[in-house]
Amino acid sequence: MAISLIFDMDGTLFQTDKILEISLEAAFDYLRSRDEWTKGTPIEKYREIMGATLPVVWETLMPDHSDAVRETANDFFQKHLIATIHNGKGALYPHVYELFEYLKQAGCSIYIASNGAIEYLQAIVSHYKLDAWVTETFSIQQIDSLDKADLVSVILRKYNIEHAAVVGDRLTDINAAKKNGLLAIGCRFDFAQEDELRQADVTINDLLELKELLLKRP
Structure with a gap:
């Protein structure tokens, strides 16, 4: 029986690491130009929390700032990320x-x-013409709870999916699979953390390993 695959994007299909630092640096340079930030750019902190929802990201990076300043930072960051993608500076992981x-x-x-x-x-x-293969792309912004497990549940209900696996690099992906009774496949890629990957049903080091995994399934 064919299985449905639900993929995370950042750190799983898309090498976010290639554009993250330059876009985050640009966002904090913008804040510094407005006298709203005086310290260095917290790139390592962002790496640690990669995969978190955007509100959590900015609350973590800027705990002492107002929601308005965080929104300003996020708006600039998102626009810079998108421009960088269209300029061809990002990349998919090998073998997508x-x-x-x-x-x-x-x-x-x-x-x-x-x-x-x-x-x-x-x-x-x-940019990467993924619609040739991807049935639909879902963002956490489409649900009120901002819980990826709920987002996965939306996909399962909309498409009447019974057999599926979630493929991702962080605990949010693993938990989304587990809470929906799905196979959790952890990717040991750029932002992955070993303590989180240990909670996955299986881990991979390369996307092509999924082919072998699927061939072994009944």
């Missing part, structure tokens, strides 16, 4: 196209569930 074509030929449906913003996800999907 090869894997997606294999899944399509095997009759598997592909979805994306991400904590990223809608416009940001659309920029990636459009």
Whole structure:
């Protein structure tokens, strides 16, 4: 029986690391120009919390600032990320196209569930033409709870999916799978943390390993 695959985006399909630092630096340079930030850019802190929802990201990076300043920072950051993607400075992880074509030929449906913003996800999907394989891309902004487990549940209900796996690099992805009774596949990629990956049902070091995993399934 064909299985549906629900992929995370950042750190799973898209090498966010290639554009994260330059966009975050630009955002904090902008804040410094407005005298709203005086310290260095908290890039390492962002790496630690990669995969968190945007409100949590900015509350963590700027705990002593107002919501208005955080919103200003996020707006600038998102616009810079999107411009950087369209300028071709990002990249998918190796073998995304090869894997997606294999899944399509095997009759598997592909979805994306991400904590990223809608416009940001659309920029990636459009630039890399992922719609050729992806049935639909879902953003956490589409649900009130901002819980990825609930977002995955929305996908399962909308498409009447019974057999699926969630593929991602962080605990939010693993928990989203577990809470919905799905297979949790952890990706040991750039932002992954070993203590989180230990909670996955299986881990991979390369996306092509999914082909072997699927071949072993009954």
